[in-house]
Amino acid sequence: MDLIRPSDLSDDQLDHLLREAEHWLEHNRVADKRADRLAGRSVVLAFFENSTRTLLSFDMAAQRLGAMVTTLPAEKSSVAKGETLIDTALTVDAMQADALVMRHPEPGAPDSVAEVIRAAVVNAGDGTGEHPTQGLLDTATIHHHFGRVEGLKVAICGDIRHSRVASSTHALLERLGAKVALAGPTALMPEGHDGPDGIDEAVAGADVVMMLRIQRERLSADLGDKPGEYLERYGLTEDRFKTAAPGAVIMHPGPMNRGVEITGELADSEHSLITAQVEMGVAMRMAVLDLCINGSDDTA
Numbered sequence: 001m002d003l004i005r006p007s008d009l010s011d012d013q014l015d016h017l018l019r020e021a022e023h024w025l026e027h028n029r030v031a032d033k034r035a036d037r038l039a040g041r042s043v044v045l046a047f048f049e050n051s052t053r054t055l056l057s058f059d060m061a062a063q064r065l066g067a068m069v070t071t072l073p074a075e076k077s078s079v080a081k082g083e084t085l086i087d088t089a090l091t092v093d094a095m096q097a098d099a100l101v102m103r104h105p106e107p108g109a110p111d112s113v114a115e116v117i118r119a120a121v122v123n124a125g126d127g128t129g130e131h132p133t134q135g136l137l138d139t140a141t142i143h144h145h146f147g148r149v150e151g152l153k154v155a156i157c158g159d160i161r162h163s164r165v166a167s168s169t170h171a172l173l174e175r176l177g178a179k180v181a182l183a184g185p186t187a188l189m190p191e192g193h194d195g196p197d198g199i200d201e202a203v204a205g206a207d208v209v210m211m212l213r214i215q216r217e218r219l220s221a222d223l224g225d226k227p228g229e230y231l232e233r234y235g236l237t238e239d240r241f242k243t244a245a246p247g248a249v250i251m252h253p254g255p256m257n258r259g260v261e262i263t264g265e266l267a268d269s270e271h272s273l274i275t276a277q278v279e280m281g282v283a284m285r286m287a288v289l290d291l292c293i294n295g296s297d298d299t300a
């Protein structure tokens with residue numbers, strides 16, 4: 001099956017992924033990380049936008065499951081000679097890959113590819129569209145920490161307009177019964193947004209505060225903020241975080257701009273689940289690749 005957006009998953013598949021990610025999280029903490037769920041299978045990684053966490057974690061996830069992993073060096077590929085994305089994908093498919101994990105700047109690009117290839121397509125981020133595995137790993141991290149998602153108050157703050165993470169994480173958390181508030185500067189909120197978009201209101205009483213970076217590469221005009229101004233007005237400072245619920249946690253999908261949307265001290269504090277998100281990223285992507293290539297037999 002393809003995974004392009006959270007709505008591709010049935011409730012059973014979502015439950016299955018949350019369970020399986022817990023299984024792989026434990027599995028990855030032992031010295032010998034080998035498993036054979038994808039033994040003999042071929043996974044291609046094609047990233048046409050920069051990535052650290054998603055690229056590395058899909059690579060590790062596929063290798064730990066025993067797959068043969070091939071990474072297309074996008075900047076050196078024949079796309080630079082004018083080959084289309086579709087022809088590139090058809091080429092991968094003709095090589096009998098079992099899954100194509102792709103990141104692309106155009107929203108909807110994975111849909112166009114999935115229409116024409118046989119291999120499973122896993123969306124690793126399509127522009128401002130969706131980032132389903134980030135949404136899944138965020139949800140699994142919250143579920144792991146609190147033992148539940150239902151009833152939690154989650155504030156997602158920052159550049160909501162350009163964030164595929166905000167789309168996918170928001171959708172999954174609300175589906176599981178969390179109350180999600182989106183907050184950010186007006187210029188960085190989705191057009192037509194009519195909710196409470198003040199960061200102070202969103203953070204007050206929140207169980208989870210998730211900060212997002214400003215995606216300056218997607219802005220048509222510079223925000224014109226002076227150094228330190230964004231942090232003071234819209235970022236996560238100690239004073240703001242003190243208003244969150246007792247036991248509140250801090251999350252960030254990365255990459256993080258310390259001193260802009262969050263202080264370095266809070267990012268490294270005991271309240272932070274940021275490295276836990278990264279660890280869950282490998283586990284969740286193991287669960288996703290297994291589901292997309294093999295179907296949904298539980299391993300746990």
Ligand code: CP
Nearest residue numbers: 051052053054253254
């Ligand atoms: N969260 C995330 O997608 O990070 P990368 O861009 O480093 O993959």
